[in-house]
Amino acid sequence: QVRTQQVARLERVRARRDGSKVAAALEALRAAAGTEPPAWTPGTPPPPASSEGGNLLALALDAARADATVGEISTALESAWGRYSPAVSLQSGIYLAEWSAVAQAAHAGGGADGHGGGAAAEGACANARAA
Incomplete structure (x- = not known):
């Protein structure tokens, strides 16, 4: 029942949002995630918290304000970075x-x-x- 309600709510959000704004915000996030972070030297002020500086949090918030879903935001970042997959190694005879x-x-x-x-x-x- 909860899942059905959440899916219905998600469909309503997607129906009322401006798809071009969502796409632009997600593309800006994807592009910024695929670039090197701005240079920063310890002891100096951090880069500005704005969309222009490649600040991924600011860009993710811009996408959320455009009604992008968390899944869409995550997928945009995943398309730039890939999905984390830990290395699995087996050790035998340790004990x-x-x-x-x-x-x-x-x-x-x-x-x-x-x-x-x-x-x-x-x-x-x-x-x-x-x-």
Whole structure:
């Protein structure tokens, strides 16, 4: 029900907005996103917050004021930058050495009461880590 209401509202916004203003605002945003940012030196005032300076936030606000949707604004930026895709890498055997040391320490010799071998266990851990 909520989704249906939101879709209907979105259709009403798109029907009443000026499509040419939306297209121009999105193109300005896309063009600015595809260019290098203006040079700025730390310790100096930042570039002006205006559409002319390539300020993407100002351009995104201009597009929103023209009734561009968040999806359209995002798509304009994505067309300039692409979509972020994190690099996936698998690491194998990371914990193997540590767990081997723990296993060796647990099985290091014990006394008749089962509590002995503390020094031997520490030595086994140190030796396993050094290996």
